Amino acid sequence: MPHDPDPPPAKRFKPGSPFFRLDKKPGMLLPRVGHAPVSVDAQRRQLPIYPSRTQVINQLRQLHNAVFIGETGSGKTTQIPQYLYEAGIGRQGVIAITQPRRVAAISLAGRVAEEKRVQLGKLVGYTVRFEDVTSSETKLKFMTDGMLLREAIGDPLLLRYTVVILDEAHERTVHTDVLFGVVKAAQRKRTEQNKIPLKVFVMSATMDVDLFSQYFNKSPVLYLEGRQHPIQIYYTKQPQSDYLQAALVSIFQIHQEAPPSHDILVFMTGQEEIEALARTCRDISKHLPETCAPMTVVPLYASLPPTQQLRVFQPAPKGSRKVILSTNIAETSITISGIKYVIDTGMVKAKRYNPESGLEVLAVLAVQRVSKAQAWQRAGRAGREDAGSCYRLYTEDEFDNLANMTVPEIQRCNLASVVLQLLALGVPDVLNFDFMSKPSPESMRTAVDQLSILGAVERKDDQVLLTPMGKKMACFPLEPRFSKTLLISPEFCCTEEVLTIISLLSVDSVLYNPPARRDDVLAARKKFISSEGDHMTLLNIYRAFRKVSGNKEWCRENFVNSRNMGLVLEVRSQLRDICIKLNMKLESSLSDLANVRRCLAHGLFMNAAELHLDGSYVALDTHQTVSIHPSSVLFQAKPAYVVFNELLHTSRCYMRDLCLVDADWLHEAAPEYFRRKLRATKS
DNA sequence: GAGCACTGC
Numbered sequence: 001m002p003h004d005p006d007p008p009p010a011k012r013f014k015p016g017s018p019f020f021r022l023d024k025k026p027g028m029l030l031p032r033v034g035h036a037p038v039s040v041d042a043q044r045r046q047l048p049i050y051p052s053r054t055q056v057i058n059q060l061r062q063l064h065n066a067v068f069i070g071e072t073g074s075g076k077t078t079q080i081p082q083y084l085y086e087a088g089i090g091r092q093g094v095i096a097i098t099q100p101r102r103v104a105a106i107s108l109a110g111r112v113a114e115e116k117r118v119q120l121g122k123l124v125g126y127t128v129r130f131e132d133v134t135s136s137e138t139k140l141k142f143m144t145d146g147m148l149l150r151e152a153i154g155d156p157l158l159l160r161y162t163v164v165i166l167d168e169a170h171e172r173t174v175h176t177d178v179l180f181g182v183v184k185a186a187q188r189k190r191t192e193q194n195k196i197p198l199k200v201f202v203m204s205a206t207m208d209v210d211l212f213s214q215y216f217n218k219s220p221v222l223y224l225e226g227r228q229h230p231i232q233i234y235y236t237k238q239p240q241s242d243y244l245q246a247a248l249v250s251i252f253q254i255h256q257e258a259p260p261s262h263d264i265l266v267f268m269t270g271q272e273e274i275e276a277l278a279r280t281c282r283d284i285s286k287h288l289p290e291t292c293a294p295m296t297v298v299p300l301y302a303s304l305p306p307t308q309q310l311r312v313f314q315p316a317p318k319g320s321r322k323v324i325l326s327t328n329i330a331e332t333s334i335t336i337s338g339i340k341y342v343i344d345t346g347m348v349k350a351k352r353y354n355p356e357s358g359l360e361v362l363a364v365l366a367v368q369r370v371s372k373a374q375a376w377q378r379a380g381r382a383g384r385e386d387a388g389s390c391y392r393l394y395t396e397d398e399f400d401n402l403a404n405m406t407v408p409e410i411q412r413c414n415l416a417s418v419v420l421q422l423l424a425l426g427v428p429d430v431l432n433f434d435f436m437s438k439p440s441p442e443s444m445r446t447a448v449d450q451l452s453i454l455g456a457v458e459r460k461d462d463q464v465l466l467t468p469m470g471k472k473m474a475c476f477p478l479e480p481r482f483s484k485t486l487l488i489s490p491e492f493c494c495t496e497e498v499l500t501i502i503s504l505l506s507v508d509s510v511l512y513n514p515p516a517r518r519d520d521v522l523a524a525r526k527k528f529i530s531s532e533g534d535h536m537t538l539l540n541i542y543r544a545f546r547k548v549s550g551n552k553e554w555c556r557e558n559f560v561n562s563r564n565m566g567l568v569l570e571v572r573s574q575l576r577d578i579c580i581k582l583n584m585k586l587e588s589s590l591s592d593l594a595n596v597r598r599c600l601a602h603g604l605f606m607n608a609a610e611l612h613l614d615g616s617y618v619a620l621d622t623h624q625t626v627s628i629h630p631s632s633v634l635f636q637a638k639p640a641y642v643v644f645n646e647l648l649h650t651s652r653c654y655m656r657d658l659c660l661v662d663a664d665w666l667h668e669a670a671p672e673y674f675r676r677k678l679r680a681t682k683s
Numbered sequence: 684g685a686g687c688a689c690t691g692c
Contacts, residue, residue, distance in 0.1 A: 100690065100691080101690065101691080102690090102691080128691095128692095129691075129692055144690095144691065144692080145691085146690090146691045146692045147691090147692070149691095149692075150692055171690090173690065173691075174690095174691085175690090175691065175692080269688070270687080270688065271686090271687070271688090272686075272687090301688085301689095302688080302689065302690090303687070327688055327689080328688065328689065329688085329689065331689090332689085332690090333689075333690080348688065348689095349687095349688040349689090350688060350689085351688075351689095365687075365688065367688095409690090417692090421692095476692090477691085477692035478692085508687095509687090515686095574692090629684095629685070630684040630685045630686095631684095631685065631686090635684075636684095648685095648686095648687085650685075650686070650687095651685080651686095652685095654685080
């Protein structure tokens with residue numbers, strides 16, 4: 001590559017329009033203020049929003065709905081809740097500020113508590129799963145949107161709250177989208193019932209403004225200026241057939257021309273290509289002429305151990321340039337300072353969904369083009385402290401042809417959980433729920449069908465009604481099929497085992513598989529392997545882990561991820577508490593694992609497969625040919641019937657996490673369902 | 684005989 005006489009970026013790339021802060025828009029435009037912050041108070045006063053404080057407060061007092069459009073650094077998330085409180089708005093109750101991510105909720109609460117000079121958990125607190133740092137004094141409550149949704153099941157009118165602020169609404173997570181409808185209905189009903197009114201404010205980046213405003217009763221849109229610095233956008237002159245090669249070339253061109261203190265952030269699609277490019281960059285940088293600065297290459301993706309993730313925040317050694325190769329984790333979840341250049345490959349790995357059934361029948365991760373919104377989000381990472389540049393490895397025409405928005409998650413996921421939750425919230429007509437972006441009727445119907453097969457709902461005329469079983473299922477923070485499995489476990493006297501297995505399946509794998517130590521891993525794992533399948537193997541590992549009281553050394557020796565195992569314990573204890581609240585009998589089947597498998601068969605029968613004469617497996621639900629994933633302990637076995645956790649569509653269609661079952665168990669679990677399946681096969 | 688974007692209750 002270094003021998004390749006490529007033209008410098010200025011020739012290779014074509015400048016596009018610079019990405020400035022928002023142009024003047026109707027509504028409120030707040031002036032920019034320079035920054036030289038000292039104290040917390042001074043910092044607050046220097047935020048761009050501060051001069052308009054009185055104006056903002058007056059608006060907030062009058063409005064029941066508003067949409068705030070603010071750039072990063074405008075201070076909207078930390079300041080507006082405080083303004084509300086300081087002005088006495090909504091003080092009769094609690095002001096909730098929702099976030100899509102846990103870390104954001106926790107750190108924002110910390111920041112606001114510091115600004116208010118109060119102890120976290122008093123006036124200012126936060127609630128996320130496994131952690132509730134609030135008290136009766138808490139008036140400003142930061143929480144994950146999923147947490148507010150769960151609270152809504154017990155209190156659909158959200159009566160504890162006088163204000164709900166839905167932050168980061170442009171991310172359109174499933175939880176935020178469901179919340180939109182829930183808070184809108186709560187607001188309407190509270191007015192109808194002459195209860196204390198609920199104010200709902202939506203905060204978003206520039207996207208989707210009209211959609212939000214329309215949805216919330218044509219609410220006014222307030223624009224807040226931020227501290228985004230101008231970013232020069234560059235496009236390639238020609239389409240690039242190999243975006244990895246293009247990224248490599250661009251990295252070294254910038255490297256050879258820009259001062260070494262300017263860091264580069266490259267957006268890529270996944271671990272494998274990141275690690276490969278990291279190796280290439282390190283190799284090349286070793287052989288560059290001495291006039292060229294050294295390069296520190298830092299990979300960044302979610303599955304990287306936390307200690308290695310922290311490396312992106314460390315400055316590179318003096319005189320060396322930091323080049324971060326990242327997945328879209330750096331788009332939203334992780335903010336790195338000092339980025340002067342962004343290189344955007346324009347690609348992302350995302351779950352592809354079937355638009356016909358509107359359902360992710362199969363998990364297919366595929367590399368695809370980003371949306372314009374994502375491309376702007378990526379570019380914005382170059383202008384956080386100073387002006388920057390973004391090199392897009394695609395042409396301006398290609399950019400123009402990108403989809404405007406990423407399709408909201410609610411339109412590309414299985415809706416069984418969502419529908420169950422809505423029914424538990426008492427939504428009368430789920431199929432016509434007031435979604436901001438409606439999922440396809442097919443995917444809603446499929447969800448209702450699945451819930452009906454699990455016995456969670458009944459159809460009466462045109463209505464979908466929650467059964468007593470469904471009502472209990474909604475109490476668990478689990479996929480419906482798992483809550484069902486757990487709820488029937490007392491019939492098989494194995495609730496303790498099922499609790500363990502479901503907790504193990506709810507977190508990232510507890511199995512640590514460093515490729516370099518493959519033989520050691522196999523040797524260590526051998527003692528846990530159960531011929532009854534992966535679930536039972538995981539159960540054996542958990543039991544051994546408990547026997548040594550979670551000893552870290554034991555985890556290392558046995559290639560068990562102790563952090564994820566810690567999460568398993570937390571999930572398990574939460575699920576166990578819910579079982580106790582529901583008066584479930586907590587029994588252990590001890591050595592009789594057949595009962596446990598029978599219970600899994602009764603809960604996971606929709607994911608069953610049958611061995612055919614030619615040695616292949618056929619999924620009973622869809623009749624497609626499937627295979628046992630090589631990571632399964634049953635890979636070399638050929639059991640006649642299995643249930644599995646998920647299908648993974650890669651080179652073939654693989655079943656992952658298998659459990660050996662009897663055919664009889666499947667039929668006794670859902671006789672009607674299998675009769676129908678049989679008829680479908682014959683016709 | 685394979686391969687894992689990212690959240691969250």
